[in-house]
Amino acid sequence: xxxxxxxxxxxxxxxxxxxxxxxxxxxxxxxxxxxxxxxxxxxxxxxxxxxxxxxxxxxxxxxxxxxxxxxxxxxxxxxxxxxxxxxxxxxxxxxxxxxxxxxxxxxxxxxxxxxxxxxxxxxxxxxxxxxxxxxxxxxxxxxxxxxxxxxxxxxxxxxxxxxxxxxxxxxxxxxxxxxxxxxxxxxxxxxxxxxxxxxxxxxxxxxxxxxxxxxxxxxxxxxxxxxxxxxxxxxxxxxxxxxxxxxxxxxxxxxxxxxxxxxxxxxxxxxxxxxxxxxxxxxxxxxxxxxxxxxxxxxxxxxxxxxxxxxxxxxxxxxxxxxxxxxxxxxxxxxxxxxxxxxxxxxxxxxxxxx
Amino acid sequence: xxxxxxxxxxxxxxxxxxxxxxxxxxxxxxxxxxxxxxxxxxxxxxxxxxxxxxxxxxxxxxxxxxxxxxxxxxxxxxxxxxxxxxxxxxxxxxxxxxxxxxxxxxxxxxxxxxxxxxxxxxxxxxxxxxxxxxxxxxxxxxxxxxxxxxxxxxxxxxxxxxxxxxxxxxxxxxxxxxxxxxxxxxxxxxxxxxxxxxxxxxxxxxxxxxxxxxxxxxxxxxxxxxxxxxxxxxxxxxxxxxxxxxxxxxxxxxxxxxxxxxxxxxxxxxxxxxxxx
Ligand SMILES: Nc1ncnc2c1ncn2[C@@H]1O[C@H](COP(=O)(O)OP(=O)(O)OP(=O)(O)O)[C@@H](O)[C@H]1O
Ligand SMILES: [Mg+2]
Numbered sequence: 001x002x003x004x005x006x007x008x009x010x011x012x013x014x015x016x017x018x019x020x021x022x023x024x025x026x027x028x029x030x031x032x033x034x035x036x037x038x039x040x041x042x043x044x045x046x047x048x049x050x051x052x053x054x055x056x057x058x059x060x061x062x063x064x065x066x067x068x069x070x071x072x073x074x075x076x077x078x079x080x081x082x083x084x085x086x087x088x089x090x091x092x093x094x095x096x097x098x099x100x101x102x103x104x105x106x107x108x109x110x111x112x113x114x115x116x117x118x119x120x121x122x123x124x125x126x127x128x129x130x131x132x133x134x135x136x137x138x139x140x141x142x143x144x145x146x147x148x149x150x151x152x153x154x155x156x157x158x159x160x161x162x163x164x165x166x167x168x169x170x171x172x173x174x175x176x177x178x179x180x181x182x183x184x185x186x187x188x189x190x191x192x193x194x195x196x197x198x199x200x201x202x203x204x205x206x207x208x209x210x211x212x213x214x215x216x217x218x219x220x221x222x223x224x225x226x227x228x229x230x231x232x233x234x235x236x237x238x239x240x241x242x243x244x245x246x247x248x249x250x251x252x253x254x255x256x257x258x259x260x261x262x263x264x265x266x267x268x269x270x271x272x273x274x275x276x277x278x279x280x281x282x283x284x285x286x287x288x289x290x291x292x293x294x295x296x297x298x299x300x301x302x303x304x305x306x307x308x309x310x311x312x313x314x315x316x317x318x319x320x321x322x323x324x325x326x327x328x329x330x331x332x333x334x335x336x337x338x339x340x341x342x343x344x345x346x347x348x349x350x351x352x353x354x355x
Numbered sequence: 356x357x358x359x360x361x362x363x364x365x366x367x368x369x370x371x372x373x374x375x376x377x378x379x380x381x382x383x384x385x386x387x388x389x390x391x392x393x394x395x396x397x398x399x400x401x402x403x404x405x406x407x408x409x410x411x412x413x414x415x416x417x418x419x420x421x422x423x424x425x426x427x428x429x430x431x432x433x434x435x436x437x438x439x440x441x442x443x444x445x446x447x448x449x450x451x452x453x454x455x456x457x458x459x460x461x462x463x464x465x466x467x468x469x470x471x472x473x474x475x476x477x478x479x480x481x482x483x484x485x486x487x488x489x490x491x492x493x494x495x496x497x498x499x500x501x502x503x504x505x506x507x508x509x510x511x512x513x514x515x516x517x518x519x520x521x522x523x524x525x526x527x528x529x530x531x532x533x534x535x536x537x538x539x540x541x542x543x544x545x546x547x548x549x550x551x552x553x554x555x556x557x558x559x560x561x562x563x564x565x566x567x568x569x570x571x572x573x574x575x576x577x578x579x580x581x582x583x584x585x586x587x588x589x590x591x592x593x594x595x596x597x598x599x600x601x602x603x604x605x606x607x608x609x610x611x612x613x614x615x616x617x618x619x620x621x622x623x624x625x626x627x628x629x630x631x632x
Pocket of ligand 2: 042043044
């Protein structure tokens with residue numbers, strides 16, 4: 001078990017810089033998720049930690065050692081790949097035993113460790129099979145088994161669930177969380193699925209174009225996003241944005257002609273144009289802001305309602321309401337916005353305005 | 356099945372038949388000849404199936420010339436050059452497919468170009484070199500050039516097989532504890548077995564068949580390889596067909612057996628499939 005530290009890590013492929021000086025400290029035993037849109041550099045960063053990509057500059061520390069120059073085999077990490085990367089010509093047992101055999105572990109010890117891992121993952125009955133005789137979910141378990149038998153300092157996961165169907169994905173997500181609780185090992189997990197990130201992580205690093213936009217707990221990321229990008233990336237449906245003007249005292253904004261109070265005053269933005277943000281669940285039916293119902297999308301437990309909010313140039317925003325709220329498209333209603341849960345973002349930098 | 360489909364099918368069958376007959380007829384004819392006596396061979400009308408099959412030609416083939424030495428020499432030369440070729444070609448193919456390499460495509464085309472060099476243009480300079488370094492009548496004088504000549508094609512064959520193997524498999528192996536070379540030999544090569552065997556067969560048959568260099572560089576009779584040795588049976592005036600046929604069959608059989616064994620592995624490797632984990 002070990003902490004992982006990245007200091008000013010940079011990666012360039014030829015002329016193209018894809019990782020722009022990332023600093024991250026990952027505590028021993030922590031579950032950290034790298035999340036971000038496709039192509040933002042999550043896999044590259046993970047593979048640099050694994051030693052599968054060279055590091056152009058900066059330091060990668062595992063435990064107290066700087067590992068930049070070490071090959072993957074000497075870093076004592078295990079990795080689970082998106083397409084599982086099970087050795088097709090080896091049985092499940094041999095897939096899991098491979099790393100131990102390379103380390104000249106005695107046979108009895110190998111048997112015991114593979115057996116234990118198989119028991120944890122409930123794949124004992126599959127040990128004699130070849131990978132091609134397994135279902136996707138079973139392959140996933142074997143790939144995790146291969147990682148845990150080695151008892152490494154840290155686990156790296158690269159989108160391990162993206163090839164599974166929705167139900168299996170939820171199942172395996174729970175499984176991974178249980179595994180982390182049980183083993184207490186450092187895990188670095190890459191995904192582009194914000195739900196996976198929110199449910200699994202102790203801390204989330206939101207990446208965009210090779211930069212860390214925010215590195216914080218899921219709660220912090222969701223409730224206090226540091227940038228418009230982070231706010232837009234989390235939650236489903238994601239945060240509503242609208243152009244707004246901050247009042248002279250910084251305590252409220254005007255959005256499409258309607259005045260919305262802020263949770264606390266933003267003196268630094270007083271009188272300026274900003275981007276206003278509010279999550280769907282923080283818009284409630286009933287209040288004093290005029291709105292027209294545009295689209296209604298029932299989801300069963302709740303209903304998504306697209307509203308045109310405001311009196312002049314109304315802006316479209318999505319809200320969630322109870323399934324039994326009676327609304328029809330075209331209805332003119334009044335809504336309120338939870339001031340404590342309002343967000344402002346600078347127009348130019350797109351960073352959160354917090355003062 | 357409708358008429359058009361039947362037509363296509365019979366055409367395909369016919370084409371296949373032509374290829375098979377064309378390929379096998381000479382071999383079968385040689386085999387039958389090897390079982391005939393000289394007098395039966397000269398009879399008219401000709402007999403197709405030997406009327407009175409005999410193994411005497413085989414006995415003579417081994418007693419008149421040191422055929423067993425020719426076989427041994429061929430096995431040593433072809434075997435050694437095949438092993439070296441496969442080993443070096445595997446490393447080269449791996450480098451070409453996996454490592455970041457500037458001008459990779461240019462290198463590949465150069466390989467192809469080199470493999471098309473006519474042998475005859477190399478023979479004089481090679482002879483000079485072999486004489487200078489004292490390798491004439493040494494197995495190495497054939498093993499080295501055969502290896503070099505087979506390398507380009509074998510490299511390209513293996514490269515095309517390596518290309519289909521997911522790089523994540525090697526990444527997994529390296530994280531598991533392999534060096535890059537170990538990952539190549541423990542994971543990539545077994546998965547590319549059909550390609551490796553194809554390359555091995557190519558290299559082996561090339562070396563087994565080669566005549567010009569063998570004739571020039573190994574001139575001592577006890578060092579002759581099969582392809583050259585077989586020509587030694589013809590006398591100045593006589594051409595002992597049955598005897599030469601018997602020697603030819605002896606030369607063909609090991610290659611057939613080898614290919615039959617490898618074929619099994621090649622097909623087995625192909626059907627094992629499911630490289631995508
Ligand atoms: N070998 C390479 N050579 C050049 N550019 C590369 C290479 N590998 C990745 N890149 C570039 O680096 C950037 C980051 O790639 P990376 O695979 O890390 O993205 P990702 O965040 O994992 O995306 P995804 O969610 O699609 O897997 C991309 O713009 C990609 O084009
Ligand atoms: Mg990726």
